[in-house]
Amino acid sequence: MNDIKKQFQKRASDYNSYTKWLKDEELFRLCTLPLRDYPNNAKCLDIGGGTGWLAYKDYKESGRKWTVVDISEDMGNIVPNEIEFICSKAESIPLPDESFDFIIIRSVLEYTEVDKVLLEVKRLLKEEGYFVLAQKVMDGYITDINLILKLEQLRNPLKKNLGFMSNINKSVSKTNLRILNSRTYTQNYSISYDKWLKRNGTIPEANQKELENIINNLEVDVSSRTGLKLIDNNLHSKLTWGIITCHKNSYVNPRINIVVSMIVEKTLNDKKYIVLQKRKYLYTEPHYYNVWELPQGKVEKDETIFETAKRELFEETGLNLFGSLLPNSIETINDITLNQSDVLTTVFAKGGMNYLGVCVLVKAEGEFETGIQDTEPQWVEVGSLKNKLENERFFPLNIPMIKKYIEYVG
Numbered sequence: 001m002n003d004i005k006k007q008f009q010k011r012a013s014d015y016n017s018y019t020k021w022l023k024d025e026e027l028f029r030l031c032t033l034p035l036r037d038y039p040n041n042a043k044c045l046d047i048g049g050g051t052g053w054l055a056y057k058d059y060k061e062s063g064r065k066w067t068v069v070d071i072s073e074d075m076g077n078i079v080p081n082e083i084e085f086i087c088s089k090a091e092s093i094p095l096p097d098e099s100f101d102f103i104i105i106r107s108v109l110e111y112t113e114v115d116k117v118l119l120e121v122k123r124l125l126k127e128e129g130y131f132v133l134a135q136k137v138m139d140g141y142i143t144d145i146n147l148i149l150k151l152e153q154l155r156n157p158l159k160k161n162l163g164f165m166s167n168i169n170k171s172v173s174k175t176n177l178r179i180l181n182s183r184t185y186t187q188n189y190s191i192s193y194d195k196w197l198k199r200n201g202t203i204p205e206a207n208q209k210e211l212e213n214i215i216n217n218l219e220v221d222v223s224s225r226t227g228l229k230l231i232d233n234n235l236h237s238k239l240t241w242g243i244i245t246c247h248k249n250s251y252v253n254p255r256i257n258i259v260v261s262m263i264v265e266k267t268l269n270d271k272k273y274i275v276l277q278k279r280k281y282l283y284t285e286p287h288y289y290n291v292w293e294l295p296q297g298k299v300e301k302d303e304t305i306f307e308t309a310k311r312e313l314f315e316e317t318g319l320n321l322f323g324s325l326l327p328n329s330i331e332t333i334n335d336i337t338l339n340q341s342d343v344l345t346t347v348f349a350k351g352g353m354n355y356l357g358v359c360v361l362v363k364a365e366g367e368f369e370t371g372i373q374d375t376e377p378q379w380v381e382v383g384s385l386k387n388k389l390e391n392e393r394f395f396p397l398n399i400p401m402i403k404k405y406i407e408y409v410g
């Protein structure tokens, strides 16, 4: 058994009660921020998730499905039954590609082969997935770096020092994950000095003596800069976390899909209505689940714009497109010029998957066939659109289209 695994097998039984930063609410909030925009069916993975504390807390709050992967079965034995546990090395995880919407790695990377683990993250994330890396960093200790490094090495000889935020950012960027946000968070904490010194027998005895020597001889100015102080047999300290949020896709070699969006208009008793529907791609795009959108779809090979529009409208709603109001002079994508005022094109760039949307105003006949794609199409009064746009969630590509339409109808 490797030494890191041995250490965590030993630490497992009192890991939850002993680890001071584990239950910090703000740290939890920062680590799970991208999940706030996800519905509760997002599939989540905690790599090196230990006792499953973070996974279980989010599960209790949201009901989301979590998997914890960890090298130590003893840590895994503490993971609650509601959370799936897989005993595996983070460098090679026995799960299929693109299995997760969200992946977190907290306080683990320093024990692993960093590049291999980050490649696993990239492989396991779904196309639109998010990744959070939370890691203790030295950025808060610039002037006392050698002292802090020495303490870390004595307390945890198996840990690699990953250094500063800048090093971690570099490793993540190498994997082509796109960094959306990179921040630090500093916690102050205090812990029983005896526990800190001995930690469940995992700190070598010789190191304990040296640790004791350093702590008992701290200079006052070092204490005030680092926050390291021994008061009433409690050790006070501060801890700086680097927290990086990434999207799976970088802008390298982005794909562009051409999408035809339709504003399907009808007039009834002097009132204008258009068709809106709710996005229902639960598994592929959970973060847009239940968001309003126009009927729309990607242009397929050799299709004209109106062939795409006709096909997509029928597939999504059961309606038959029979006439176009705007534009009236284009047939294929090649006919569109950049300054064409009667075609609204919008670009929605998100990373690897980008959309160029062409919006057409059309008429249709027939009745909705509900249940075809579960999209719940409905006629929405044009007068209510402005309010809806301000207060409800819309698919980003369609927002400028609908705004322009509202201007157009006055």
Ligand SMILES: C[S@@+](CC[C@H](N)C(=O)[O-])C[C@H]1O[C@@H](n2cnc3c(N)ncnc32)[C@H](O)[C@@H]1O
Binding pocket: 004, 005, 008, 022, 047, 048, 049, 050, 051, 053, 054, 069, 070, 071, 072, 075, 088, 089, 090, 091, 105, 106, 107, 108, 111, 112, 113
């Ligand atoms: C400090 S604990 C952090 C646990 C958890 N992420 C948390 O935030 O509470 C580090 C965890 O990483 C696990 N670990 C270390 N090296 C690993 C590896 N190569 N593969 C998978 N897990 C590993 C350990 O077993 C331990 O549970």
